[in-house]
Amino acid sequence: MWRNQKNTSSHRQGDNNNRLGLVVAIIFLLTGSLIYRLYYIQVSQSDMYTALAADQHEISSKLIPDRGKIIITDSAGGGDTQYTLATNKDFYLLYAIPKDIVNPEEAASNLYDFFDQPRIAANLSSSLVKNTEADFETRLSAINNDDSLTPEDKQKKLADEIKRQTDLKNSGTLAQQTEIKKEQELASEKAVIIDAYVKKLSRPGGVYTIIENKVSDDDLMKFYAFMNNKVATSTINAADLSISLGKVINNKTGAELNITGFNFEIKKFRYYPEENIASHLLGFVSYSDEAGAGSYGLEEFFNEELAGKIGSLKGERGVDNSIIVDDREYVKPTPGSDLLLTIDRSVEFYACDQLKKTVDKFQAIGGTVIALDAKTGAVLAMCSVPDFDPNNYQNVSDMAVFKNPAIFDQYEPGSVFKAITMSIALDQGKVTPSTTYKDAGEIYIDGWSKPIKNSDFSTKGGHGVVDMNFVLENSLNTGAIFAMRQAGAKTFADYVKKYGFGEKTGIELGSEASGDINNLLRNNIRDVDAATASFGQGISVTPLQMVSAYQVFANKGYLMKPFIVKEIDHPDGSKETISPVQERQVISEKTATTILGMLANVVQSGHAKKAAVPGYYIGGKTGTAQIPVNGKYVKDRFNHTFVGIVPIDNPRFVMLTYIDSPKGVTYAEATALPLWTNIATFMLQYYQVPKTRS
Numbered sequence: 132m133w134r135n136q137k138n139t140s141s142h143r144q145g146d147n148n149n150r151l152g153l154v155v156a157i158i159f160l161l162t163g164s165l166i167y168r169l170y171y172i173q174v175s176q177s178d179m180y181t182a183l184a185a186d187q188h189e190i191s192s193k194l195i196p197d198r199g200k201i202i203i204t205d206s207a208g209g210g211d212t213q214y215t216l217a218t219n220k221d222f223y224l225l226y227a228i229p230k231d232i233v234n235p236e237e238a239a240s241n242l243y244d245f246f247d248q249p250r251i252a253a254n255l256s257s258s259l260v261k262n263t264e265a266d267f268e269t270r271l272s273a274i275n276n277d278d279s280l281t282p283e284d285k286q287k288k289l290a291d292e293i294k295r296q297t298d299l300k301n302s303g304t305l306a307q308q309t310e311i312k313k314e315q316e317l318a319s320e321k322a323v324i325i326d327a328y329v330k331k332l333s334r335p336g337g338v339y340t341i342i343e344n345k346v347s348d349d350d351l352m353k354f355y356a357f358m359n360n361k362v363a364t365s366t367i368n369a370a371d372l373s374i375s376l377g378k379v380i381n382n383k384t385g386a387e388l389n390i391t392g393f394n395f396e397i398k399k400f401r402y403y404p405e406e407n408i409a410s411h412l413l414g415f416v417s418y419s420d421e422a423g424a425g426s427y428g429l430e431e432f433f434n435e436e437l438a439g440k441i442g443s444l445k446g447e448r449g450v451d452n453s454i455i456v457d458d459r460e461y462v463k464p465t466p467g468s469d470l471l472l473t474i475d476r477s478v479e480f481y482a483c484d485q486l487k488k489t490v491d492k493f494q495a496i497g498g499t500v501i502a503l504d505a506k507t508g509a510v511l512a513m514c515s516v517p518d519f520d521p522n523n524y525q526n527v528s529d530m531a532v533f534k535n536p537a538i539f540d541q542y543e544p545g546s547v548f549k550a551i552t553m554s555i556a557l558d559q560g561k562v563t564p565s566t567t568y569k570d571a572g573e574i575y576i577d578g579w580s581k582p583i584k585n586s587d588f589s590t591k592g593g594h595g596v597v598d599m600n601f602v603l604e605n606s607l608n609t610g611a612i613f614a615m616r617q618a619g620a621k622t623f624a625d626y627v628k629k630y631g632f633g634e635k636t637g638i639e640l641g642s643e644a645s646g647d648i649n650n651l652l653r654n655n656i657r658d659v660d661a662a663t664a665s666f667g668q669g670i671s672v673t674p675l676q677m678v679s680a681y682q683v684f685a686n687k688g689y690l691m692k693p694f695i696v697k698e699i700d701h702p703d704g705s706k707e708t709i710s711p712v713q714e715r716q717v718i719s720e721k722t723a724t725t726i727l728g729m730l731a732n733v734v735q736s737g738h739a740k741k742a743a744v745p746g747y748y749i750g751g752k753t754g755t756a757q758i759p760v761n762g763k764y765v766k767d768r769f770n771h772t773f774v775g776i777v778p779i780d781n782p783r784f785v786m787l788t789y790i791d792s793p794k795g796v797t798y799a800e801a802t803a804l805p806l807w808t809n810i811a812t813f814m815l816q817y818y819q820v821p822k823t824r825s
Contacts, residue, residue, distance in 0.1 A: 194442035199467030205476040220402035223346040223395045229337030232392035239328030254528040275767045345400040411535035415521035431641040439467035471698040473509035483514040493793035505782035507711035508691030538643040541671040545756030548667030549611045555626040558722040561617035570594040579659045604737030608666045615665035624651035647671040678787035685782035688723040690714040746822030751775030753799040771799035
């Protein structure tokens, strides 16, 4: 028994030992697990948990600096009053709270109806009308360019096409067809936009998604009234609403008006007080992030200077959600620098207004005006149409409108280039104003099957023995070829490059084109390429390059770099003054003076008589050039240019006016020239330039 008892006791002791070992093992494992967990949290994942803790107790925020202003001056009355072209203004940022929106599809449809439908419908109407007009012009152009038709058949077909188009308009059929197309395209775009809204509004737990940037007071009130009236039994007028302490208030009841799932906050956005004026110069600021970024024009070119430097604020959050200021980190934002432009406000306004009137009058595709200070190259005015309102750039359906035609469009300049050709021959001593040649009215070029004719050949034939003054006054293509040949094709090409053609001017604006003089850059220049280039065909230039070349005549033969910013005002109070830059001497002072006199004769006795301004000696040259499409010149489309210098005896400014494809007229004397004269007359009076001619 004792043995049995002993055995039992031993068995029990063994069980106890086993249990103890198990407990110890469990404790060991738990301790090891705890140690590993502490290591994992405190060492391996310390950054993540520090961030999570900070998220609970710390607040941090980007501090967006004020973007620099863009400013112009006005010299009216002899002063230099400043006006702001681009500044910053408080608007509302409308956002949605997806977790509070019960029916995303319905909300998306409402957003589309309010924000998108009116804009898209207007853009579609405009584009469809343009497409219809373009189709009509294409039909007319095809008839005009059909060489198989006799003149009588051509006139009959043109008349039939015009009648067909008129009947379509008068019967209402065209309007009906346009409306059907609009509704079809509208439905297609609607589906895409609503789908995008639904995705934004359907995020589970979402507390913030931006719906619309830069909402004005009026539009915010209209939105609240619109959304309220969609669901409420009683309607509210936007005029009965106001904003007080960040809330929309119903003025009739004094109660706050809430729209479930939507709210707003005040935020600074870029604002352009003058709207379309100088829009191509300015560009705009787009907001893909908080700070925004400049697109096109000065906003893009000087984005870094204008934007300033973002600051930051970091602090602790208390239990009552208050901000604990002790030990917070604060980096002050640095405001952007201000740009002071060379543009004169009154001149810009007048030039742009006259340009729009001319483009509208002749139903042209577009046009450009550039005025430069004759001595410095400073831009006094630069505008083009069609333009846009940078406050509402998102409403522009054709992004090509954003590109500045003055520096981006490349076109064949036509006869305005003859002054360049003549100056080269003069500078080489190969011709003088009295040098003569025999004009037959046309000339054959080796390797080219058709003769090159003067523009007046069909009415006047050859002019016989004439001098170089007569060549410019009457814009003879054969005379330009004669002058080029006296200098030599290679020398001619070298001068063309010295004038700055084929390269960017370097003006402080984005998206500048270089032009195209590739025909003159070959080792062996073809005769026909040199010949056509001498009168401004077969090469392409930008309007700014063309007016800069004439500025050489007005500045004793020196090419100046055109510039548009005359001062950068930094936030620390320092100012950076931009000085004129002399690029190089292209022709001698004697040649420049001679060509000025010849250009004065063009206005006095030649094709540019309409440029005359009483009391002043004016010099300039017209240019009319056919427009190539798909490698072939279109017979009924022309670009018109006039470049003038005033006063010719003491140049104050050089100006170019350009009209693209005016309807109903062939020559620049009817379009670009009168436009130039109107603006030049205004500028002479505005700057109080003394009269020197009785």
